[in-house]
Amino acid sequence: MPGLGFRYVGSDRLPIRLSEFDVERYFALTDSDVAALNERFRHDRRAGAAIQLVFLRASGHSLGQVSTLPRQLLHYIGQRLGLPTPTIASLRTLYRRYKTLYDHLIWACGYLGLKSIRPDQWADLEAWMRQDAEESLTLDELLQHANYWLYERRILIPADRTLRDLGRSVWAEIERNTLALIEGTVPETQLKRADAALSSQHDTAGMTVLDWLKTPPARHSLTTLTETQEKIRFLKELGVHTWTLDTVPIDKQRAWGQRIQARRPVKTRELKGSTRALELVFFLRVTLLELTDSLLYQIGRRVSDLVRHAYNKTTTKQARSAVEYRQQLVAIKALVCDNTRPAEVRLAEIGTLLGELPDEPRASHAASVRETLADDHRRVRSLLSHLCELELSGRDTEPSLQQLKLIARLHDSGATELPIDHGVPISAKWRALVDCDDRKRALRALEAAAITSLRKDLRRGSVWINHSLSFRERDQMLIPPSDWESERGRHLSLLGLPATAEPFLERLTENLKAGLAALEEARAAGRVTIGRDGALHLSAFDALPTDGIPRRTRDLLFKAIGPAQFADLMMEVDVRTGFSEVLLARKARDANELVSLYGALMAHGTEIDAKGVAAMIQQVDAAAISNTMRVLEMSGRLSRANARVVEFQRTHSITELWGTGQRASSDSMSLDTSPHLFYARVDPRRRTHAVGIYTHVLDQHGIVYNQPIVLNERQAGVAIEGAVRHSDTREDGGLLALAVDTHGYTNVGMAVSKLLGFDLCPRLRNLSERKLYLPRGMEVAKDLAPVADHGISLKPIGDGWDGLLRLVASIKSGRVSAVVALQRFGSAAQGDPIYRAAEQLGKLLRTLFLCDYFSNVEFRRELHALLNRGESVHELQRTIYTGKVAPERGRRRDEIIAISGSLTLLTNLVIAWNTQRMQATVDAWRGKGQRVEDDWLRRMGPAHSAHVNFRGTLQFPLEQYQDMLLEAAPWQRAAGS
Structure with missing residues (x-):
């Protein structure tokens, strides 16, 4: 989207006053302009021609005759042309003859290369507006885009009324087409029933059903989960889950639905039927999609709570058992050393103490956690009941779905035991519990196994639900196979990637060899050492020389x-x-x-x-x-608005001393909040409830992307998403490198970011991450052998290359966010060809990064400076936002x-x-x-x-x-x- 440079595009008048910055940036006369004006016009005509010239250049539109001319612009024009400052307030008073004004306008258009729109260009504009209207959220936005389209093609922008009439007709056509889609998808009886239901009073909430649906989720609790399920049940009773409206972009659906969200119910009833139908249908559909995501998110968090509770309970139990075991050993030792009693008596007492020990060896900690989780069957069964209502889909052979269907049948029949011949596949780690003699306990174990595997399968995308945004089928998120086959070349051209993996891997291998040589050189020079732990180590930075002048300055x-x-x-x-x-x-x-x-x-x-x-x-x-x-x-x-402010900041030459604008750091900062906020999590550093704000900070200090996140979750997806969306708006290629902390990267993330055109540069802390992963057979210096791992296979990269390209192209085109993509194809998707390819490629890229990081001091210093720059911006944010997010804020x-x-x-x-x-x-x-x-x-x-x-x-x-x-x-x- 064009930014600060297009500020006046489409305007037909000037403000009463202009700032000096505006005059110099948008309405400046170059030396060639002055020469052309002096050559073409006589002394008393130059001012009017100059005003039309600079305005046409800035706006692409002719200046209204009665538009007020700012004094700042008149003063500048007079100064540049060597004329007395004009005192004329408008073109009408400057030009006595309309023909003279028109002649000057024609000259300015010819000088700038602007031409009036031709009939064939009208047709092209109309066709383009029809296409753009499919995604534009408002009519004003559509008209603004049309102005940009004309300006970039050096076509004189026509009168506002003419363009607006065309925009209205195109917008009306889009609404008619959307209404036709609704009429063909949503039965009229369902629509009338939904309209009546929203106006009715809710039985228990004491408000209208519409207000009840607008109410955002409360704190993380079983009550919130139950209420969310009740809303989904209500919407499904209206048939909303059967409405197939995927051809309408989700942002456009949100825009229509948001009008109902922001309006009082009484005002909604006053709308005409067609408008109300549009807003009503999309409000209900978007609400169902978001509530489904919310419910699955709540269930996932609830499962994590249950597992953590079982883990803590098991740890406490094992600690208690260890104390008891030690007490038994101390008692046995005392009996052995007690010479005052006969040996037979002591042996009998020792036998009694040893009789309390189990005959079988103690189970592992993980197995004990599974046992404890199976014993918590009431809460597990409560969560399963919510999942059974959601009509989850997946492959017929998916074990978790087969388990869920069996459990639902047993619950419906009132069974309390698991049949021996249940015929459902069980993973090896749960098999012992499910195959035990106690069939009631076996059913509880199956329920616990089902709910943990379902959580993982939902994250990896092998199980999905159709009425969801983030948990849809993976193929629905990516570019459709037919479109991928036909448009594969275009996507690869935009990404600059080869059709096969071999050329990419050849370049990467050559870079790896050069990186390893540089690393060996740094090791030989003593800048890098290899410790006894088998990992690379660096000495601390040497402070840059300073005399204190920069600080005083x-x-x-x-x-x-x-x-x-x-x-x-x-x-x-x-x-x-x-x-x-x-x-x-x-x-x-x-x-x-x-x-x-x-x-x-x-x-x-x-x-x-x-x-x-x-x-x-x-x-x-x-x-x-x-x-x-x-x-x-x-x-x-x-x-x-943020992009425009950052662009203004970058117009100052001092920012070029801070960086090029093609490097950035990304990290999250936390805003304290109430535990009653749905998104609140405990900040691991300060141990207070907070919500995360993830930001991308340029090397020139401006924040170019922000997104609220949930704390304590992997942030590689949001790091990549911000870099991609910022680069989409830039003509200089966007970001080339993004510095992140350890929690902001994964191997898959490094692979995806590289294929998207930029490097993810993590600051690694764990020693286990300082290994050099190399392809099998690649030679490495003898002294680097202790830190080298030749476990990388290039074959999975080649086998999964096409799927990986399709994933990356889907992210680039905006079809799926990088956040969702990395959740579906990250560590939860182990075994998937795309995951294997990304994991192996990511390890190679991380090795190349480590070679640069350890051998190049300036590169390492630059990354740390970027991260520190981001922290300084976060300090400024904390100065602005000093308190907590109120409990009633941020729920939606x-x-x-x-x-x-x-x-x-x-x-x-x-x-x-x-x-x-x-x-x-x-x-x-x-x-x-x-x-x-x-x-x-x-x-x-x-x-x-x-x-x-x-x-x-x-x-x-x-x-x-x-x-x-x-x-x-x-x-x-x-x-x-």
Whole structure:
């Protein structure tokens, strides 16, 4: 999606005032422009032609005749052309003859290569808009995309009314097609029944059924699980699980359903029938999909709780048994040493003590955990009852499904024992318990075996459910086989990968040989050692030489910048980036709406609620802030606003000293919250309940991706997802390297990231991860042999190459997220050809990375600097979000995403403002002849907050910026001054 450079594309008027940044970036005249204007026009005509020229270049649209011309632009035009500053307020007052204005417009279009749209181009535009409307979420978004399409093809953008009429007809056609799909899929009786049911009162909740369905899951508990199952049961009774609407993109389904989510039920009933049908159907369908994911997630977590409880109980029992065993040995020793009694008596007592010992050897700890889990049959059976209702699917030979079907039949018949000839496959580790003589205990063991294997099979994708988002059949997530066969070449061209594994492996093998040679050279030089543990070791970093000047310069720099109020900072960056226009999908209509937007950002992005923010601002009430908070939950708006702010920050030359923008680090930070929040987990470091915010921080300090996550889970998927989605928006190739901590990588993750075009660079800590995995037969230096493992086979990579490419292409195209992909094809998918190929390839790539990491000091230092840079940005985020997420906040998926996105945007605003002020201060110092070395600036960053006041009474300086941020009133557009 085009960003900051396309800010004015499609506009037909200018704001009343322009900032100096806008004039220089969007409306600048080059030397060749000035020469062309001087050659073509006489002295008194150049100003008007120049204004039309710069506006056409920035917007692709002709400037309205009555549009107000900002003084800043007029002053700049006069200065560049050597003319007195024009005092004309609009083109109408500048041009007395319309023909002259038109002639100048024609010249400017010819000079810029802009042409009026031809009939065949209209047809192309209409066809493209029909295609884009399939995924666009709103009509305004569709029209914006159409403006970009025309601008990139150097076609003069037609009048807004003409383009909007075309957009409305295309949008109406899409809605008609979608309604036709609904009519062909959803029986009219079901639709009427659903409409009536949502308006009725819920029996126990004391609210309408619609409000009951809107209620997000509460804390992790059996009550929440039961309520979630009840909602799914209700939706399935309406027949929602039978509605096949997969041809409509899920984001578009969410957009339609979200309108009901954000609207009061009484307003929904006032809609016309077609609109209500669209919103109703997709609200019910998306709700069912998300509730199913939520239920399976809750069941998975519940199974983990049961296993952990069994593990702890077994550990306690074994510790107690060990104490008792030692006491028996001490008693036997005392009897042996007791010479006061006859030997026969002592032997008899020893025999009594030994008689308490079991005849069979003690079971392993894992076997004891399984026994304990089988004994917890009441809670296991409760979870199984929820799973039996979900109508899980899978291969006919899938053991876990066969076990579940058998258990369901036994429960329905009232049986309490497992038949000896049950005929269901049982894994070797559970077979002893299932085949025991006690058939009641055998049934309990089968139930425990089924629920643990089902959890794993759901994660690996061998068992699935059709009415789900994340637990669908794996082939449904990936590019369909027929499409893959026909479009395989195109996908491989986009990825830059060969059709077979051999060319890729040949290059990788050559790089491995070079890496091993460099590692041997580093070992010979003493920079790397091999310890007795058989692992590679490094000495600590030598500190870089410093004389303290960079630190003193940084302190003087921020002292010169001076203190800042957060309200001033937000509006100043908004003037330069227009992020408020992105968030609202238009300019704010009045000051109240603009301040409400800023307040909503703070209410989402800090621990303060809407009422608290309203008390701080005092320019707007809490109700307006609460309503605007819903606007920020619209899909994609916060991410696009963040991208625009980061792009503005990167326009400053000082950022080139910090990095190229093609390297980043990613890590999670935790926001404290109540244990009552559904997504809350215990942070292992601070032992408090928290929710994770995963961020990607560029080497130039800006946060380019954010996503809320659940703590204590593997983060390789979200690390890859963020890198891919950021790179999709860049024309420079995006990220080439991503630094992560140990928990942010897996072997499969390293393989997938490399095939997607960037390197995953982990900071490894465990000694077991410092082995060199090499292909069989590859030669290695004698001194490196202790750390080499020649266990890699290239054959699985070749056999699974096509499936691996299909997986990577599916991630790249956005068909499946990397998070879900790595869950399905990660460690849970052991034995799958795609997993084997990715695992073997990932080990080779990790070996190559280790060679670079251990042999190249600068590379290692750069990775650590990237991770430390990310930590400094997290410190700034913690300064902005100082408290806890309230118990009533973040329960809905859209809301927790808005919290994450708003915190990221507020952080980027501070970073961008600091960067701009640092650049201005350095330029001023150098202009006065003061020495400021680039090397000093390279060691300081903009993630600084001591000078910014985030709290207290905030007063937004509307009178200073409203002319640039608010939509001009009709009388202002035509005014002349």
